[in-house]
Amino acid sequence: MGSRNLGLFGSFIKEGWEKAFFVAKFFCVLHVTGTYLVNPVQTYGPSMLPAIDLTPSVFLSERISARSGKVTRGDIVVLRSPQNPRKFISKRLVGMEGDTITYLSSPGNSDKHETLVVPKGHIWVQGDNIYNSTDSRNFGPVPYGLVQSRIFWRVSPLKDFGPFWKK
Amino acid sequence: MGTTSFLWNFSKKFVTFGLITVTISDRYVTVVPVRGGSMSPTFNPKTTSSIGNISDDYVLVEKFCLNKYKFSHGDVVVFRSPLNHKETHIKRIVALPGEWLGTRHNHDVLKIPEGHCWVEGDNAASSMDSKSIGPVVLGLIKGRVTHVVWPPHRIGAVKSTPPERLSSL
Numbered sequence: 001m002g003s004r005n006l007g008l009f010g011s012f013i014k015e016g017w018e019k020a021f022f023v024a025k026f027f028c029v030l031h032v033t034g035t036y037l038v039n040p041v042q043t044y045g046p047s048m049l050p051a052i053d054l055t056p057s058v059f060l061s062e063r064i065s066a067r068s069g070k071v072t073r074g075d076i077v078v079l080r081s082p083q084n085p086r087k088f089i090s091k092r093l094v095g096m097e098g099d100t101i102t103y104l105s106s107p108g109n110s111d112k113h114e115t116l117v118v119p120k121g122h123i124w125v126q127g128d129n130i131y132n133s134t135d136s137r138n139f140g141p142v143p144y145g146l147v148q149s150r151i152f153w154r155v156s157p158l159k160d161f162g163p164f165w166k167k
Numbered sequence: 168m169g170t171t172s173f174l175w176n177f178s179k180k181f182v183t184f185g186l187i188t189v190t191i192s193d194r195y196v197t198v199v200p201v202r203g204g205s206m207s208p209t210f211n212p213k214t215t216s217s218i219g220n221i222s223d224d225y226v227l228v229e230k231f232c233l234n235k236y237k238f239s240h241g242d243v244v245v246f247r248s249p250l251n252h253k254e255t256h257i258k259r260i261v262a263l264p265g266e267w268l269g270t271r272h273n274h275d276v277l278k279i280p281e282g283h284c285w286v287e288g289d290n291a292a293s294s295m296d297s298k299s300i301g302p303v304v305l306g307l308i309k310g311r312v313t314h315v316v317w318p319p320h321r322i323g324a325v326k327s328t329p330p331e332r333l334s335s336l
Contacts, residue, residue, distance in 0.1 A: 025183060028190040035193055069252070080306035083282040085236040121250035145247035145307045 047127030058156040061149035095124035205288035225317035228310035241327035243312040258286035
């Protein structure tokens with residue numbers, strides 16, 4: 001009787017262990033796809049008007065081109081904010097290293113232009129809505145290492161479902 | 168038939184193992200080699216000029232600090248180079264965001280901007296650090312070094328205080 005009880009108990013443990021291992025594996029697959037392939041992002045705020053409207057919307061972003069250094073001018077990239085490392089921002093990539101950038105330093109107030117060259121290993125990002133965007137015009141060029149992914153597919157709202165490639 | 172099922176089982180186990188390893192090393196803890204002598208004597212105390220020294224130190228890097236990005240003075244961190252995103256560097260944090268820092272060589276006082284930190288190598292003579300590239304963005308930090316794990320005679324925790332500086336500084 002005792003041995004049979006132990007057997008039951010043992011199979012119970014075994015089953016629990018198998019379930020836990022399955023959950024852990026599932027979590028690992030999620031992590032690897034999210035880190036190396038495709039990651040969903042939710043956007044909000046006015047800085048990318050008119051390309052991305054004000055309603056909270058969900059996009060798919062891919063990690064491969066950011067990792068291999070293939071993002072180029074015109075892509076909408078997701079990057080870690082240089083001012084707060086726990087925050088992510090999505091902006092349009094305007095200049096790569098070595099590019100000469102001319103921008104309006106305070107749009108709406110004056111026509112003053114400023115020009116600079118993007119330093120080595122850095123990129124220049126800007127929101128499409130130049131009147132309401134915190135971007136490289138405030139914090140300067142950002143290191144390429146902050147780029148996380150490139151937005152390529154719109155998921156929600158569902159009526160706009162489809163590729164979102166250089167819009 | 169037996170061989171295919173064996174191969175299938177083997178590759179399944181291999182992929183599972185790989186997934187788990189990658190997840191743990193990305194999210195929790197990983198081991199990286201230290202190249203070069205810029206952190207000597209904390210790491211690689213006897214580095215010769217040759218590249219690929221056999222006695223390279225291997226260090227344990229924990230990633231739990233990335234949940235909050237809270238660091239303290241003297242933490243040794245691994246970060247992506249601001250100049251080249253494919254390179255990573257290991258340096259010690261000297262100043263945190265919002266602090267004032269006096270640089271010794273040109274007697275300037277500068278404020279570390281929000282979201283940045285000032286990093287320096289322990290070996291002041293041969294170190295490409297904030298003295299030449301300026302403050303480093305916190306978002307580039309990939310982990311905090313806690314222990315030396317290899318070679319065996321150097322196993323031990325990494326102290327949060329820099330070793331004695333040379334008086335010539």
